[in-house]
Amino acid sequence: MRTQVAIIGAGPAGLLLSHLLAAGGVDSVVVETRSEEYVAARIRAGILEHSSVELLESAGLGTRLRAEGDEHRGIYLQWPHERHHLDFVDLTGRSVWVYGQTEVQKDLIAARKAAGQEIHYEVSDVVLNEVESERPYVTFTDKSGNKQRLDASVIAGCDGSFGPSRAAVPAAQTYERVYPYSWFGILADVAPSTDELIYAWHPDGFALHSMRSATVSRLYLQVPNGTDPQSWSDDQIWDALATRLGHGQDGWKLNPGKITDRSVLPMRSYVQTPMRHGNLFLAGDAAHIVPPTGAKGLNLAIADVALLSKALIARVKENDPRLADGYSDAAQRRVWRCTHFSWWMTTMLHTSGDPFDAELQLSQLRWVASSQAGATGLAENYAGLPISY
Ligand code: APR
Numbered sequence: 001m002r003t004q005v006a007i008i009g010a011g012p013a014g015l016l017l018s019h020l021l022a023a024g025g026v027d028s029v030v031v032e033t034r035s036e037e038y039v040a041a042r043i044r045a046g047i048l049e050h051s052s053v054e055l056l057e058s059a060g061l062g063t064r065l066r067a068e069g070d071e072h073r074g075i076y077l078q079w080p081h082e083r084h085h086l087d088f089v090d091l092t093g094r095s096v097w098v099y100g101q102t103e104v105q106k107d108l109i110a111a112r113k114a115a116g117q118e119i120h121y122e123v124s125d126v127v128l129n130e131v132e133s134e135r136p137y138v139t140f141t142d143k144s145g146n147k148q149r150l151d152a153s154v155i156a157g158c159d160g161s162f163g164p165s166r167a168a169v170p171a172a173q174t175y176e177r178v179y180p181y182s183w184f185g186i187l188a189d190v191a192p193s194t195d196e197l198i199y200a201w202h203p204d205g206f207a208l209h210s211m212r213s214a215t216v217s218r219l220y221l222q223v224p225n226g227t228d229p230q231s232w233s234d235d236q237i238w239d240a241l242a243t244r245l246g247h248g249q250d251g252w253k254l255n256p257g258k259i260t261d262r263s264v265l266p267m268r269s270y271v272q273t274p275m276r277h278g279n280l281f282l283a284g285d286a287a288h289i290v291p292p293t294g295a296k297g298l299n300l301a302i303a304d305v306a307l308l309s310k311a312l313i314a315r316v317k318e319n320d321p322r323l324a325d326g327y328s329d330a331a332q333r334r335v336w337r338c339t340h341f342s343w344w345m346t347t348m349l350h351t352s353g354d355p356f357d358a359e360l361q362l363s364q365l366r367w368v369a370s371s372q373a374g375a376t377g378l379a380e381n382y383a384g385l386p387i388s389y
């Protein structure tokens with residue numbers, strides 16, 4: 001097989017890249033280890049930044065998002081006895097949209113299918129070959145067990161944190177921070193008890209009230225690393241959420257409901273640089289991981305792909321290497337901004353048990369909630385900087 005861009009991974013980064021390349025007249029073939037059903041059903045984060053929404057919309061992927069997504073002006077920040085609303089629209093002129101990554105993924109699959117995109121699901125033994133040469137190629141075993149070779153001008157590594165692409169960049173510099181806590185996430189069939197997300201600091205640990213729709217809530221609790229999600233009863237989960245989210249505070253109530261999914265997510269920050277080696281380019285989780293506080297993971301993947309698609313179109317179609325040569329540096333600037341923001345939100349909101357840390361966190365939360373400068377800093381980062389930041 002031969003194509004212009006061989007894309008490894010059919011997550012949001014890989015599929016959006018194939019979509020934007022096709023719009024620019026560049027062909028691609030996608031290979032993915034999982035099945036289409038698995039990829040379409042994975043539950044991930046749920047917030048789209050202003051720029052992500054604009055990009056999806058301009059790529060013709062905004063119809064269901066606009067119809068079924070929910071625009072939010074901001075978030076609530078809270079700690080015991082206080083809840084403050086930060087209005088991003090007033091502060092920065094930018095809003096965010098609640099629309100699950102699962103839905104973005106389904107929209108991408110539908111759009112690529114409609115366009116006849118070649119996607120090989122359920123492949124194995126994916127190997128990147130000769131990425132330093134002008135003729136890189138990917139070898140893999142297809143779903144039927146046949147060995148395949150895919151030749152390309154460029155390989156795009158969009159295979160997330162466990163894929164082979166990141167290791168195909170030799171002598172890469174890596175940066176990592178592992179946090180001493182995890183998120184226990186639940187999905188529940190109950191109307192959200194809030195109009196916008198609540199990020200709550202509490203001595204027992206952080207809690208987040210998010211949502212997926214008018215009838216589905218998504219909630220998280222800070223828990224120790226290694227927590228078994230089955231070790232908590234439903235009542236224990238709802239009691240902890242009620243306590244941390246301030247049930248009873250100023251008459252606010254948390255409505256419990258049927259829990260339909262539960263999982264524990266470890267939290268880590270990871271950055272690998274450069275995001276390019278020869279004719280291999282990395283995008284999304286293949287190059288960086290952020291902890292989920294602040295919902296940057298999907299948005300960063302979208303921003304990488306916005307830059308990379310332009311760079312590859314110029315490179316492949318016009319033989320102009322300039323954007324491709326600048327891709328890693330341009331992407332890293334935003335990667336580090338989001339890495340800092342996610343680390344900052346995480347360390348401001350998660351309790352460590354140290355009373356000194358707790359007082360610093362509360363002082364910072366009070367400042368963010370009461371100062372125009374503090375609130376604007378959070379809002380600007382949360383609602384997201386322009387893609388070209
Ligand atoms: N060959 C082909 N595909 C692979 C391989 C491989 N060897 N290994 C992994 N993959 C696939 C995974 O199965 C997955 O579908 O690559 C895809 C990577 O997708 P994501 O993990 O969703 O990563 P990305 O597209 O970069 O999206 C980033 O996803 O993990 C969240 O928080 C993250 O929201 C962010 C977004």
Ligand code: PHB
Binds near residue numbers: 045197
């Ligand atoms: C989610 O809805 O899954 C979500 C929302 C906000 C975050 C993280 C996750 O910061």
